[in-house]
Amino acid sequence: MDFQWDAAQQEFRTTVRTFLEQHLPADWESLAHGPGSETQSTFSKRFCAQLAQAGLLVPHWPSRWGGRDADAWTAFILAEEMWAVGEPRGGQYMNVNWIGPTLMRFGTDEQQATYIPPMAGGQTIWCQGFSEPEAGSDLASLRTRAERDGAAYRINGQKIWTSYAGHADTCFLLARTAPGKTGMSIFLVPMDTPGITVRQIPSIIGEGDIHEVFFDDVRVPAGALLGAEGQAWEIARNALSLERVGIPRFALAACSLRRAVSALQRAGRLGQGAMEQSARALAACEAARLYSYHIVDQRQHGAPTGPEASAARYATVMAERLAGDFVVEHCPDALAGSDPLLLAHHQRAIVAGIASGAAEIQLNLIASELLRLPREPR
Amino acid sequence: MDFTLSSDQSALMSALDRLAAPFEQKPTDFHGFALAGPRLEQELENGEYFGIARIPELGALTAAMAVERLAWLPYSVEIALSMLVHPQLGDEWQRPLALVENGRPGRFLATARTALVVDGDHIGLARVAAGEVVPVDSIFAYPMGRFSRTPQVTACSATDAAKLRKWLRIALAAEISGLLHAAIASTVEHLSLRKQFGRQLGTFQALRHRMAECAVLAGGVRWLTLKAAATAEDGDAALAALHAQDSATRIVYDLHQMLGAMGMTLEHPLHLWTYRVKALLSELGGRSGQAQAAARYCFAGA
Numbered sequence: 259m260d261f262q263w264d265a266a267q268q269e270f271r272t273t274v275r276t277f278l279e280q281h282l283p284a285d286w287e288s289l290a291h292g293p294g295s296e297t298q299s300t301f302s303k304r305f306c307a308q309l310a311q312a313g314l315l316v317p318h319w320p321s322r323w324g325g326r327d328a329d330a331w332t333a334f335i336l337a338e339e340m341w342a343v344g345e346p347r348g349g350q351y352m353n354v355n356w357i358g359p360t361l362m363r364f365g366t367d368e369q370q371a372t373y374i375p376p377m378a379g380g381q382t383i384w385c386q387g388f389s390e391p392e393a394g395s396d397l398a399s400l401r402t403r404a405e406r407d408g409a410a411y412r413i414n415g416q417k418i419w420t421s422y423a424g425h426a427d428t429c430f431l432l433a434r435t436a437p438g439k440t441g442m443s444i445f446l447v448p449m450d451t452p453g454i455t456v457r458q459i460p461s462i463i464g465e466g467d468i469h470e471v472f473f474d475d476v477r478v479p480a481g482a483l484l485g486a487e488g489q490a491w492e493i494a495r496n497a498l499s500l501e502r503v504g505i506p507r508f509a510l511a512a513c514s515l516r517r518a519v520s521a522l523q524r525a526g527r528l529g530q531g532a533m534e535q536s537a538r539a540l541a542a543c544e545a546a547r548l549y550s551y552h553i554v555d556q557r558q559h560g561a562p563t564g565p566e567a568s569a570a571r572y573a574t575v576m577a578e579r580l581a582g583d584f585v586v587e588h589c590p591d592a593l594a595g596s597d598p599l600l601l602a603h604h605q606r607a608i609v610a611g612i613a614s615g616a617a618e619i620q621l622n623l624i625a626s627e628l629l630r631l632p633r634e635p636r
Numbered sequence: 637m638d639f640t641l642s643s644d645q646s647a648l649m650s651a652l653d654r655l656a657a658p659f660e661q662k663p664t665d666f667h668g669f670a671l672a673g674p675r676l677e678q679e680l681e682n683g684e685y686f687g688i689a690r691i692p693e694l695g696a697l698t699a700a701m702a703v704e705r706l707a708w709l710p711y712s713v714e715i716a717l718s719m720l721v722h723p724q725l726g727d728e729w730q731r732p733l734a735l736v737e738n739g740r741p742g743r744f745l746a747t748a749r750t751a752l753v754v755d756g757d758h759i760g761l762a763r764v765a766a767g768e769v770v771p772v773d774s775i776f777a778y779p780m781g782r783f784s785r786t787p788q789v790t791a792c793s794a795t796d797a798a799k800l801r802k803w804l805r806i807a808l809a810a811e812i813s814g815l816l817h818a819a820i821a822s823t824v825e826h827l828s829l830r831k832q833f834g835r836q837l838g839t840f841q842a843l844r845h846r847m848a849e850c851a852v853l854a855g856g857v858r859w860l861t862l863k864a865a866a867t868a869e870d871g872d873a874a875l876a877a878l879h880a881q882d883s884a885t886r887i888v889y890d891l892h893q894m895l896g897a898m899g900m901t902l903e904h905p906l907h908l909w910t911y912r913v914k915a916l917l918s919e920l921g922g923r924s925g926q927a928q929a930a931a932r933y934c935f936a937g938a
């Protein structure tokens with residue numbers, strides 16, 4: 259067991275940091291709080307293209323798809339550094355973490371040739387169309403239908419909370435092709451297909467983050483189906499397991515905490531209570547970091563990701579909460595215009611227990627699969 | 637970064653599993669507060685386990701894992717300080733060690749050969765002679781003792797005191813980590829067996845979620861502890877001890893709550909872990925003290 263970074267890992271982190279110093283514009287932090295906004299989306303295409311050129315967008319992808327077969331640690335170091343500065347890749351982090359790898363695993367040659375190169379070049383934005391008004395945590399109850407219609411599918415239904423949908427080129431869509439859990443399928447749907455309407459939902463979490471997406475008689479060719487009909491659960495499980503530790507939220511939480519403490523120190527306002535509270539929050543961030551490293555380590559060794567991923571997620575939720583609350587209590591001015599990065603962190607922190615699978619669902623999994631408590635009656 | 641155990645570490649942990657096997661259960665006729673384990677202590681001595689940290693292939697990280705593993709046992713033996721703090725002392729200071737803070741009764745003092753005497757910011761060492769200490773009855777699941785007359789203390793330099801404090805924090809965190817693991821496992825067993833309203837208690841979500849939160853907190857303590865033992869950084873040690881005392885305060889409450897009245901008995905073994913944890917909650921300044929130390933180390937120049 260070894261908690262030190264090796265020389266190559268340290269060098270890679272330095273390379274990423276240097277890249278960020280050189281390429282993030284001076285006003286970057288004021289862009290960071292609208293993760294799906296027009297400005298952020300435009301910025302992310304320019305920035306991700308530069309990352310791609312420097313070999314820093316998809317280093318962990320196979321060389322065939324523009325990567326260099328780098329390991330799981332490389333991918334995670336990259337993600338930590340990006341998230342710590344407020345995620346300048348915007349929604350493209352999803353391409354890098356799980357949409358690209360999922361297409362590599364389940365896509366046809368044609369789907370791969372169409373969609374993977376623009377992702378590897380940092381030129382395209384995707385959205386994930388899973389949640390529906392009636393299907394949140396209980397995703398299996400989703401209603402959006404895709405019906406076979408000759409050589410095409412006809413899609414009808416509604417998605418909600420869809421991040422980045424306002425500027426997305428393609429939707430990774432979950433729809434029903436038959437009744438029951440085994441009747442769900444994934445479609446790769448260009449967002450400019452007639453019949454799709456996107457409506458932004460005004461929110462407290464930043465401009466352009468969440469949307470409603472309506473599908474009215476949207477016709478897509480049969481080639482839009484990813485994998486086989488009814489394979490969605492397997493594909494989605496695979497994708498979500500990549501995403502579960504994909505976002506190193508603790509990295510931004512820890513940075514925000516340091517920033518808040520430093521501001522208080524400078525102003526001579528770091529009292530003993532605040533000092534102790536900051537240390538508690540930092541301990542939680544570092545615990546979440548190590549939990550996540552444990553999952554990365556499992557991936558690195560080709561071991562399947564077990565219920566520890568839920569524990570890592572939940573540890574992160576606790577850390578986000580402590581770090582977010584610290585800022586609210588001791589640096590409220592940050593949420594009132596004085597520090598856009600702390601505001602961006604706050605907006606991300608408050609969704610940590612909801613987005614990509616609610617915290618209580620993780621607790622259920624931990625209880626059953628990690629602690630092996632008897633299951634709840636259904 | 638690599639979290640797999642080396643072959644030496646795996647071999648040692650397997651050997652400890654074998655050594656611990658006869659000591660996993662509380663004797664059914666034991667209804668006391670602290671369960672002493674002289675035979676366990678002797679076996680650890682015979683196998684030279686107290687010197688793990690000094691073996692280069694194993695080191696302090698493996699010693700922390702061993703402390704944690706042995707804390708799963710219901711027996712109270714002075715292991716943590718011997719394995720993690722003793723290597724920092726000169727050869728003239730013999731184990732077992734005891735920690736005596738600000739004149740309060742100390743764990744294992746009645747049987748210790750060396751006492752670490754903490755007085756505010758100062759730490760000193762004292763040889764413990766028979767006749768200078770008396771056992772103290774307590775609710776804690778450690779044998780407690782106190783000095784019957786003022787010991788002769790050799791003061792440590794500020795640098796040595798800081799170093800000792802760091803390793804005391806790591807030892808504290810490692811012990812709490814193991815105790816929490818065992819206490820959670822014991823509670824899970826109870827919740828899986830005990831039925832009310834026609835169902836196992838463990839099927840009620842209100843309890844499942846609290847248990848899951850306890851498990852996540854305890855897992856975090858474990859990771860922070862192992863990292864601190866590996867890096868030997870002051871900040872890491874303070875964070876580990878802080879998270880340990882902070883999380884333990886909540887976990888111990890929840891676990892007793894879930895056992896109902898059974899958790900109040902001396903028959904059920906839960907107190908053998910939780911009342912060791914409670915004895916550790918006040919050490920080294922308690923969580924407030926750890927938090928201040930962690931903030932000082934980790935936010936210097938933030």
Ligand SMILES: Cc1cc2nc3c(=O)[nH]c(=O)nc-3n(C[C@H](O)[C@H](O)[C@H](O)COP(=O)(O)OP(=O)(O)OC[C@H]3O[C@@H](n4cnc5c(N)ncnc54)[C@H](O)[C@@H]3O)c2cc1C
Pocket residue numbers: 385386387388389390393394395396418419420421422463467468609612613614615616617618619
């Ligand atoms: C910022 C943000 C971005 C998002 N982006 C996307 C996206 O891009 N694409 C997408 O498809 N979705 C997205 N989502 C939706 C997200 O996946 C859902 O919000 C999440 O799955 C929870 O569903 P819900 O909001 O309907 O809450 P509900 O399922 O209604 O849950 C509400 C509360 O009840 C609890 N609860 C539910 N069921 C149980 C149970 N069985 N036991 C105990 N407690 C329970 C939950 O834990 C939660 O606390 C996003 C959400 C947010 C906040």
